[in-house]
Amino acid sequence: MNKPAVETKPNIEVCDGNKAVAHAVRLSRPDVVAVYPITPQSAVGEWLSRWNDEGTLNAEVVRVEGENSSMGVCCSASLTGGRVFTGTSSWGLLFMMDGLHYAAGYRIPVVMTNANRETPGIFTIGNSSQDMWSVRDAGWIQVNVEDNQEILDAVIMAYRIAEDTDILLPMMVCYDGFYLSYRKDPLEIPAQDDVDAFLAPLKQSKRNIVTPDDPMVFGIPSFFPKDQGEGCTEFRYKHSAALERVKDKIDTVDKDFEAIFGRSYAGQIEAYRTDDADIVLVATGSVCGTAKVVVDKMRDDGVKVGLIKVRLLRPFPKEKIAKVLEGKKGIGVIDRSVCFGYHCGHLYMELKSALALEGLPTTLPTLNFIGGLANLDITVEQVETTINLTLAASKGETVEEVTWLSLEE
Amino acid sequence: MKGVAKRIASHFQEEDLLSAATGMCPGCPAELAARVLFKVLGKNVITFRTPGCQPIFMTRLAGIPCLMTNIASSMTGARRYLHKIGRDDVTCVAFVGDGATADVGFQPLSAAAARGEQLLYICNDNEAYMNTGVQSSSATPQGSWTSTTWVGDSHRGKGNEVKYMPLIMLMHGVSYVATATMGYYEDYVLKVEKAKEAVKHGMAYIHLHTPCSIGWRAPQEKSIEMSRLAVQTNYFPLWEAEDGKLKFTKRIKKPTSLNELIKLQKRFSHINDQELDRLKQTIDKRLALLENLAVE
Amino acid sequence: MKFRCDQENSWFRAGPVLGQPVNEWRYVRPIIKLSKCNNCGWCELYCPTGCISEEDDEVVIHLDYCKGCGICANECPKDAITMIDEEEE
Ligand code: SF4
Numbered sequence: 001m002n003k004p005a006v007e008t009k010p011n012i013e014v015c016d017g018n019k020a021v022a023h024a025v026r027l028s029r030p031d032v033v034a035v036y037p038i039t040p041q042s043a044v045g046e047w048l049s050r051w052n053d054e055g056t057l058n059a060e061v062v063r064v065e066g067e068n069s070s071m072g073v074c075c076s077a078s079l080t081g082g083r084v085f086t087g088t089s090s091w092g093l094l095f096m097m098d099g100l101h102y103a104a105g106y107r108i109p110v111v112m113t114n115a116n117r118e119t120p121g122i123f124t125i126g127n128s129s130q131d132m133w134s135v136r137d138a139g140w141i142q143v144n145v146e147d148n149q150e151i152l153d154a155v156i157m158a159y160r161i162a163e164d165t166d167i168l169l170p171m172m173v174c175y176d177g178f179y180l181s182y183r184k185d186p187l188e189i190p191a192q193d194d195v196d197a198f199l200a201p202l203k204q205s206k207r208n209i210v211t212p213d214d215p216m217v218f219g220i221p222s223f224f225p226k227d228q229g230e231g232c233t234e235f236r237y238k239h240s241a242a243l244e245r246v247k248d249k250i251d252t253v254d255k256d257f258e259a260i261f262g263r264s265y266a267g268q269i270e271a272y273r274t275d276d277a278d279i280v281l282v283a284t285g286s287v288c289g290t291a292k293v294v295v296d297k298m299r300d301d302g303v304k305v306g307l308i309k310v311r312l313l314r315p316f317p318k319e320k321i322a323k324v325l326e327g328k329k330g331i332g333v334i335d336r337s338v339c340f341g342y343h344c345g346h347l348y349m350e351l352k353s354a355l356a357l358e359g360l361p362t363t364l365p366t367l368n369f370i371g372g373l374a375n376l377d378i379t380v381e382q383v384e385t386t387i388n389l390t391l392a393a394s395k396g397e398t399v400e401e402v403t404w405l406s407l408e409e
Numbered sequence: 410m411k412g413v414a415k416r417i418a419s420h421f422q423e424e425d426l427l428s429a430a431t432g433m434c435p436g437c438p439a440e441l442a443a444r445v446l447f448k449v450l451g452k453n454v455i456t457f458r459t460p461g462c463q464p465i466f467m468t469r470l471a472g473i474p475c476l477m478t479n480i481a482s483s484m485t486g487a488r489r490y491l492h493k494i495g496r497d498d499v500t501c502v503a504f505v506g507d508g509a510t511a512d513v514g515f516q517p518l519s520a521a522a523a524r525g526e527q528l529l530y531i532c533n534d535n536e537a538y539m540n541t542g543v544q545s546s547s548a549t550p551q552g553s554w555t556s557t558t559w560v561g562d563s564h565r566g567k568g569n570e571v572k573y574m575p576l577i578m579l580m581h582g583v584s585y586v587a588t589a590t591m592g593y594y595e596d597y598v599l600k601v602e603k604a605k606e607a608v609k610h611g612m613a614y615i616h617l618h619t620p621c622s623i624g625w626r627a628p629q630e631k632s633i634e635m636s637r638l639a640v641q642t643n644y645f646p647l648w649e650a651e652d653g654k655l656k657f658t659k660r661i662k663k664p665t666s667l668n669e670l671i672k673l674q675k676r677f678s679h680i681n682d683q684e685l686d687r688l689k690q691t692i693d694k695r696l697a698l699l700e701n702l703a704v705e
Numbered sequence: 706m707k708f709r710c711d712q713e714n715s716w717f718r719a720g721p722v723l724g725q726p727v728n729e730w731r732y733v734r735p736i737i738k739l740s741k742c743n744n745c746g747w748c749e750l751y752c753p754t755g756c757i758s759e760e761d762d763e764v765v766i767h768l769d770y771c772k773g774c775g776i777c778a779n780e781c782p783k784d785a786i787t788m789i790d791e792e793e794e
């Protein structure tokens with residue numbers, strides 16, 4: 001068997017988002033990888049299979065027959081002690097929904113990527129955040145990233161977070177399908193030694209594994225006297241509390257990452273030019289790139305606007321967001337998905353409840369903009385519109401609460 | 410212990426690894442089959458199971474509870490990781506119902522078989538979704554009453570023939586396939602031993618027929634007798650296939666009348682001559698197919 | 706917050722699993738007539754709950770774990786086991 005190639009120096013390579021995922025996974029040295037194709041992330045599995053066959057990746061690659069099997073392979077391989085990976089998107093993500101709950105419920109540190117894509121029902125092959133939001137209650141850690149370098153770095157960091165014995169939860173790194181999965185950028189591919197050093201602390205941590213040498217059984221222990229409900233309540237609480245611990249963990253892991261690799265993503269959220277801002281846009285994913293450009297442009301024109309890029313979706317970083325938004329005069333939330341039953345976008349719905357829970361005034365003008373469904377671009381002009389409308393609302397003008405950008409006349 | 414019983418017991422490697430009396434119904438042959446399974450396989454296993462009538466819930470063995478939708482893939486993940494760390498000595502064994510095998514978990518099972526995963530898969534075929542209250546599965550025989558196939562003016566029990574899993578598995582090219590039943594105790598034990606060996610080269614699949622007194626509405630003390638009758642009537646022929654070579658392990662020279670088996674089961678109490686004939690034809694057809702495939 | 710389990714997740718080290726007594730399940734119970742028994746061992750092999758064993762050349766049924774299924778009586782080649790009503794002495 002060929003030994004994995006060991007890069008001793010970081011290396012610049014032009015690659016798309018899918019290859020960025022594959023590099024990150026390869027560098028993290030997984031034991032078992034499950035691959036199944038689905039547009040727009042199929043290249044993740046192609047690269048990993050190829051590198052494994054060529055000998056630069058030393059993993060068991062299982063070419064499964066469907067996504068519910070990807071999750072089955074990953075969960076059991078992880079339960080028996082392995083480091084695992086799979087990637088998916090949209091229809092595939094929904095096809096493993098039972099597995100998603102299973103992984104989180106048993107606290108299995110699966111690391112998975114999801115290339116965000118529209119969900120089935122209207123036949124589209126394009127980007128949106130509909131898939132990633134619709135699994136937000138499965139109990140996973142979810143982050144959503146802005147660009148390809150961040151994909152690569154976030155996947156490596158995901159192992160440090162998921163497999164940490166303080167956490168032990170599955171983690172999903174989401175990235176915008178099509179926009180990032182197919183866009184090519186020059187990326188810094190870290191050196192293997194550096195990644196090994198970064199992930200080394202996990203070697204010390206001992207987690208329970210399933211082995212014939214020391215059998216573990218699953219279920220509610222019999223010392224819960226009344227019934228399963230008491231046991232279930234306790235484990236649900238612990239799961240939820242572990243998710244809360246992720247907030248600090250992602251911040252510290254980000255700092256550790258910066259110390260070795262020199263790049264930081266500010267952990268839970270990135271607050272961009274928000275300090276002296278009157279109004280703030282809130283967005284997640286690749287649209288943040290466009291939004292930053294527009295914020296800079298409007299700043300030049302004297303508009304005091306900033307941006308919160310939400311990286312962590314689950315647990316939702318409500319404290320950090322509220323802290324940034326305290327005292328602001330208007331908020332505009334950009335969504336790439338529809339939260340059915342609330343007739344608005346998901347991030348908007350999340351943000352509104354976060355603000356209420358954190359005690360910010362409910363009178364704070366807060367607007368929602370829905371755009372970018374099924375690969376529609378959210379253009380510079382549209383972002384300008386969101387800022388102008390938010391500004392108007394902040395000055396007391398009456399503005400529609402939810403604007404569906406491409407439906408505007 | 411004497412004679413044949415003693416000979417059978419000589420194959421046991423281990424003491425009983427299940428708890429004394431599991432939560433299975435009285436007289437369930439699956440509880441017995443699981444006890445015997447681990448006496449033969451020993452402790453160096455990881456067990457896999459799904460929600461359902463799975464007696465291995467109460468064992469002292471390492472085990473992973475799986476989803477019904479992906480048990481064969483779950484086994485794959487563990488098996489591959491164990492291989493990577495050099496633990497090929499550990500047998501990954503599933504004891505799973507006919508619903509999870511032939512219906513909702515079929516896709517992963519088929520794929521794992523086609524990939525040649527080194528798994529020991531035992532299908533506990535009691536011919537319906539018994540744990541959830543006797544709903545029809547694709548292993549339910551034609552004409553049988555279940556709680557989703559009623560007998561009335563417009564339908565008379567289940568309409569379709571069974572999906573005959575053992576042959577389907579054989580056509581996947583797995584390394585060992587066998588049918589078994591507790592009525593033929595030694596046959597089962599020998600097949601488990603062969604499967605344990607075969608699993609070193611690929612998948613081993615044992616289709617275990619386990620009469621269910623609750624779902625079949627039959628007397629509980631007759632469950633072993635029925636499993637023997639099922640073989641003697643050719644309702645459930647016993648065979649095995651090593652590397653694709655099918656041979657009968659029990660030839661029935663003078664088959665018992667199918668009626669002897671059917672009359673014990675109230676799920677067939679409505680059956681008329683014409684329907685019994687149709688069931689016989691299905692059985693004859695299957696037997697003829699097996700005879701054609703058999704090398705011995 | 707009061708927790709009963711020291712584990713983070715709902716899986717734990719398997720101790721010896723002894724099983725729950727199942728006396729209550731039963732409405733008939735097996736009685737063995739030792740004069741008829743030839744110690745062939747089939748009942749021991751066939752009891753689904755594993756509650757029959759041979760002790761000092763004598764077949765013993767551990768009734769705590771007997772579900773009263775009647776398989777032992779049905780399978781005994783010597784008809785040495787009969788099922789009697791649980792109420793009977
Ligand atoms: S009645 Fe059933 S459970 Fe009881 S000893 Fe006989 S076979 Fe075992």
Ligand code: SF4
Pocket residue numbers: 737741742743744745746747748749764780781782783784785786
């Ligand atoms: S089966 Fe009957 S004869 Fe044989 S040991 Fe049991 S009681 Fe005795």
